[in-house]
Amino acid sequence: MMAGHDFYANKNVLITGGIGFLGSNLAIRLVDLGASVTLYDGLIPDLGANFFNIKPIKDRIKVVIADTGDRSAMDHYVRHQDIIFNIGMHSCHLDSMKDPVFDIRTNVVPQINFLESLRYHNPETRVVYVGTRAQYGRVEKPPITETTPLNPMDIYSVSKQAVEWYHMLYGKICGLQPTSLRLGNTYGPRHQMRHAKYGVQNYLIRLALDGQQIEIFGDGSQERELMYVDDVIECLLLLGERDQCAGQVYAIGTHERVTFLELVKEIIKACGSGSFAHVPWPKDRKIIEVGHVVTNYSKLTAHTGWTPSTSLSEGLSITAEYYRQYKKHYW
Amino acid sequence: MMAGHDFYANKNVLITGGIGFLGSNLAIRLVDLGASVTLYDGLIPDLGANFFNIKPIKDRIKVVIADTGDRSAMDHYVRHQDIIFNIGMHSCHLDSMKDPVFDIRTNVVPQINFLESLRYHNPETRVVYVGTRAQYGRVEKPPITETTPLNPMDIYSVSKQAVEWYHMLYGKICGLQPTSLRLGNTYGPRHQMRHAKYGVQNYLIRLALDGQQIEIFGDGSQERELMYVDDVIECLLLLGERDQCAGQVYAIGTHERVTFLELVKEIIKACGSGSFAHVPWPKDRKIIEVGHVVTNYSKLTAHTGWTPSTSLSEGLSITAEYYRQYKKHYW
8 A cells, every 4th residue: 555645634525425335445545544524325225335334434424325416415515525536326237238217317317416516516626436447348459548449338338438528528517627537347345245236256255255156157268357446545546636637537457467267266265165167158248248358557657656556366365354254244 | 312212112210309400301201202200209499390390291291299208108109110210309519518417308318218118119120310420529630430539528419429329239238220320510491590509500591591790709710511401311311221220320421611611601692691700709619619520421421322412502502592481480
């Protein structure tokens, strides 16, 4: 973990999706850095909100439970914030194809209302938006960079791209200073572990810890970049404190790439239990599968100095230990 | 006008935005070709719906007045359609920046509901979606082609891109056969002439016919490609009848480029009245101005044989005559 981040001392910081995976890990860091943190969360069923996530800091933060698109609530809470991390969105690729109307209603519409709240009550604030690598979809010419053509392969990923553009346009509408991080698969403590609908790499850890068999669709040869949550939080902090990142979009990845098969083997090793078997691709998964993931994150490094610092085996080991210890709060 | 289009004889065709500019011109051609045409229109205030547009065919078509996102209506009317032209969207760039929530509510949400109607009641139909050139925004490396990076510069253009992607994804969700035409500035008979909020090139014709002064923002040196409506209708017919256009996106333009200043002079000439003056750019217009427009439409020509066949002076002359004759129905 890098030192620094004096920037955040006594800063007012709002985090949407604040009780979920990224939000809670970020909040814990921010409290440690002396920030005044407000967590805003809609507690949408099946998503990552878990009050156990924020137990270590619960007496040192403010918690607001409301929908991101609730103008009454958001108009109030965005005021006087120095920086906002906009993390809270419904994030299941598969569900978005089953019920696109629900995806638009729970992602696109609330987000545009959130931006309207900023426009009228904190128009020039810094906002770090967490987008998704899936905005690129299946990539014809790897590695991924910020200029890789956008090719979202499911409704959720279209919504994420639209909302990223909306953020950028509010720079023109009201002077907002947005940054977008197009984040890929991230694992670590405080992820939801009840289902595999999103963040599947985390659910695999549950299966392994429970001594169960992990199903690998096809041969598992597709390459993945797994981001450890502490590295991602470090990146978010850097993006938030640097003015020159305003108006910018960043791709993020790691130099350590593994095939899905290798990942499963690493997970089983870190957990000390579990097994795997190959099964055919289910049709609904196959049509949204993006193939290899290889990212060139040199723009991010150039602008912020960020590089990932946690190896996969190290990250998986910490993660397995966390869930072993706090299993009853996540299973 | 090209001959042919036997494809449409006795075909059931639904047109959203059917009483507007493109919809009504398309309907008139389709009726002539022997198609069984249903026009669907939400009569949204300030948009192009005008019952005078369809007067020549009013006894030979079916007209449905309902919102595009009205599942009761749309679930019923999409059935048994052989091909659907999805044209009806709210289309003001400037309004979308003033009230983004309204844009999402009137464009994105109804369109996803429209696609759900297709999914459950006509899942594999051909749909020709009319997108906008503005999905590209300000283009760094002209000419525009289908692979030019997407850079929408206002909320409306983001919505149009999102809805284009939604169409393509329904190919995966239910086997829909969508085609998108990213259409630029189009002029001709049957456009709304009450305000300049969209389709400004048409409003300029009104100003000239009324002997008024046309304001040119800045020096008017930005290049434009003006599409004549009959050429666009010809293109839509070709896209609808060719199976190989399913799943494809097309850029469209014309070989005859003019600066905005030249366009204004041509309009004044065609109308035989009017004048012009240069004025500074209004701030709200400047931030959404896209600069030069130059398109390479060779993919469209290769797949359909389409090329534009109406010169600007010819098109403006026909258009000026139309509005001179039917002024009372449009002013």
